[in-house]
Amino acid sequence: MNRYNAFRLIREGLTGQKGWEPAWRSPAEPRPSYDAVVIGGGGHGLATAYYLAKEHGMTNIAVIEKGWIGSGNAGRNTTIIRSNYLYDESAAIYNHALDLWKGLGRELNFNIMMSHRGVLNLAHDEGEARQLKRRVEANRLNGVDAEWLEPDEVKKFCPPINMAPSIRYPVIGATLQRSGGTNRHDAVVWGYARAASGLGVDIIEQCEVTEILTEKGTVTGVQTTRGAINTPKVACVTAAHTSVMANMVGLRLPVESHPLQALVSEPVKPVMPCVCMSNAVHVYMSQSDKGELVIGAGIDPYLSYTQRGSMDIIEHQMASLKELFPFVSRLRLMRQWGGTVDVCPDASPIISKTPVDGFYVNGGWGTGGWKATPGSGHVFADLVARDEPNAIAAPFTIDRFVSGALVAEHGAAAVAH
């Protein structure tokens, strides 16, 4: 893997740009056997492969992706990074991810455009303000940076916001996580793919897993549209299709796949200095480096794998947004799209072994998976390599739905899932 640096940029500029090579190898066909196969070439899957290779020395592995890497939810999210979750278990994994985000660009030698611009979570009534203040205290106890802003401080931190007391749901304060922010989703996918490929990981695109082969309750391989692969370990990181994959080994999961939509405005000059989210009126917005305002909210209520949602959901969030940020009313929307997210009943992920030996599941991230990408891949790689969950992954087993030890972030997280 050629390193990217200023010297190389200049050298290539002077020699006709002929020395560049593809960022990751694209083997024409998968090998007949691997030590582990990661299904799903999104952010979490590629991160899993990267950490398997880097931290556990498992370089004879493959990532199998049915489309192009990053063509699923990794390319459809709104790239918001934060870790201000209420419960200890969630704070641990999301803060682990945030710590990794901080150095990831350097580690991958790829500019992921990480911007710690701060994330505001607005309060619109006394009850919500109390609940958010409680979360600030819980965050601080867990080492997550969090603070409470009074209305004048909110306005100072985010000047375009409408603080008028006359609006339907006036803003009476907000929590701020200064280390939160945004990054560039494609760059993260490409960076992980390039780094993993550089360590020897095969990234097989346009190859769909159609069957998971087992013998006496143990994984022996996978059948794909490009032939069979023998492997003792299958790490399933397929988001929307988690239930579909689990079904291949006769496993039922508590996840349901819903559309989640997002949209961007036409590009404008910098107006939005931070990420601003409101749980009560349910909308959030940030501004990308291209200048587009990136807008999102919640899932469509019904199950669907179609990667598109309904207009009423968009209408609702745009109405909320217009009241919070009146200037958006004259902007045109450039693009609107949907992804399919697998939602767990307690709005926390599943990072777990399964009753089938060698079949591991990382899914159920719902609407909040992007921010966890490096942490998720890191602890999942640990689980796949050692066959035991570490302290961060342990609370997120499938068994919690039997034991009742849920990590119930529904409503407790900063924005409704």
Place this chain on the structure above:
Amino acid sequence: MFVIKCPNCGERDLSEFSYGGEAHISRPEWRDEMSDTEWAEFVFMRTNPKGVFAERWNHAAGCRRWFNMLRNTATDDILAVYGMGEEPPEVTANLPATPSGEAAIGSGNDEAKVIDAGDAADGGGGA
């Protein structure tokens, strides 16, 4: 977005309806003897199929009655509407050729169309 044909009110916009999740899950009668695993199955575990799915809807902004519907979750095609307590009718659907592939039309996911082994040589589908 789709238009749902309420059995009582006729065709109405999706936004008039509220969703009731997977149909035909009934509360077990012998609940005193149930194990935690069986409870988990009833409370949490779901089929979540990519394909034909039986689900409950309520016409919240209309007749406020519940009904069942068969829908293809791979395309959002509505296949049948039937009453509560009734068995789902036989239907045909435009299903993906492979478990996590995309249906021939209507899935909206053009980046990851189904790839047949025979088509792999020409690069499969995708935009």
